[in-house]
Amino acid sequence: MPSFAKDTVTRSRSPRHVLVYGGALALLLVLNHTVTASAYADDQAHADEREALRRMNEQIQELQAKVKELEARLNDVKGGASPGAVESSAPGNPLAKVTPLVAPPFEAQESPENNSAPSVKLHMFGDVGYEATDQKGVTNSFYIGTLDLFMTGALTDRVSVLGEVLFSPNVDNSFGVDVERLLLQYKQNDYFNFSVGRYHSSIGYYNTAFHQGAWFQTTVDRPFMYSFDDRGGFLPLQEVGMTIYGQIPSGRLGLNYVAEIGNGSEHLFGADPAQNFRDDNNGKSTNFAMYARPSWLPGLQTGVSVYHDHLTFPDNQNHNELITAVHVVYTNSNYEFLNEGLLVRHSGSNAAPATVFHTPGFYTQFSRRFGKYRPYFRYSYVNAGVAEPIYGDPADGEVVGRRNGPSFGLRYDMNDHSAVKLQYNHLAQRGEKSFNELLTQFSFAF
């Protein structure tokens, strides 16, 4: 038998090769057409079967919906209709009669105008961990972070309630209960929204993007300047008051605004920083923030906020507080690059001579996701003067001083609702020996 390969090499110029190639090509084409036609016919048959099954499945679902609708109507006739069971229909639209009545498995947004009774959606967040440090006088310890119950409920199409209750351990080993947020919200449209209650102030970016749920943030802890008051924080991160917010018509620039007026901060040592019960004075805190989320670069946000308050102290030495913060952040599925800076300006309003103190602070944080792993780096800095009348006086709270240092860490997302983090901190403080920390944290959200 002649070798086809050999023929192609050694006798390629022979007139016989045309016949050989032609014959082989014809044979292959015939075989190919035969095989593919047969396969195509099989695939076509399978596709037809799948299509028939799909249509049958859809018909079954429609019939189930009809049965449930009839059951609901029957209940209506009996006077026992279940709230929210029947969705309103578009007038004169026959398809509306087959609207499914079964609540979907995933809680989801839907216009409450169709629901006859408000319902509450509940989420839970929490974290636990272990801290090791070489700081003098501080022991290594397991810790319970916070247990956070978060609730939202729509009262009407435009009015909703947001509540957040926090359980966290105190230094005396007891557990404290804190109403972290309680907001009545009114949403008119994309440009005007209003809320009243206790909220997280819109100073900078971090405090608006990350609240108590540690699972949301990449790192174990917050940057120095956004630490909560029970972790040495000094900014008025929580307020009681009202907020107006919305978008500003600005095309692809994506401008937004936030205007807040509240009671301001309490500056008595040991007191809750948010003046939940009554304001110390009649001067209200104000905060105005503006930020851009340009649509031409999804994930980019840049903005500025200006906060002002009158601080009243028992010794009648009142002060003005002005906090200016700027931020540039970029986040997407893989990258997170956060950069913020602030300047706190305190000035005596009735001191002679008037003195002004500035406290700068900033942080930069970068992380990159690799599958379920996300290594990160952060450098954080804040510097309050020694003679700062508020941040430097132990009678008015924890001394802020100068703190700066890097953090390195790794976050591992076990699934969509839980994560383990390992973080190393090196912290330098004015007047104290620098120290190192190793933090681990398990956090969850669902």
Added chain:
Amino acid sequence: MHKPILFAILALALLASCPQVLTSSAELDEIDVVVPKSNNAGLLSIEAVRKIFMGEKSSWVGGKRITVLMLAPGQPERGVVLREVFKMTESDYTKYFLQAAFTGRVQAAPKDLPSAAQMKARLAANPNAIGYLKKEDVDDSVRVLLQLR
């Protein structure tokens, strides 16, 4: 000299005899963003659709609240929308809406529906809803505002 030409012809003949190879993936990936026929919204850009689906734009012109409908996880149409509109993975999507609810930006994630039939039924029942369908599932009950490929 003849070999490359002959093999090229052979390869083309093989490809030409299997039309599904060239067309099936394109057909699967063609998704239309749709609203009910009764909704008179104009054509939307991908940016506008992204804002609506992510909850950044919550009302139609005239003030009516937008209800966003999604097909349940695991359906190929959802994968296209996550990729083209949200530019997110399923995990990112879950986290995004959990965080958006936590910060108060949105009430909850879009409603998940188990099938295209339910999607059409919901769209028919709610003139303020927006969703998406495979091209072959689009019929006279809906209007196409944007095609995703």
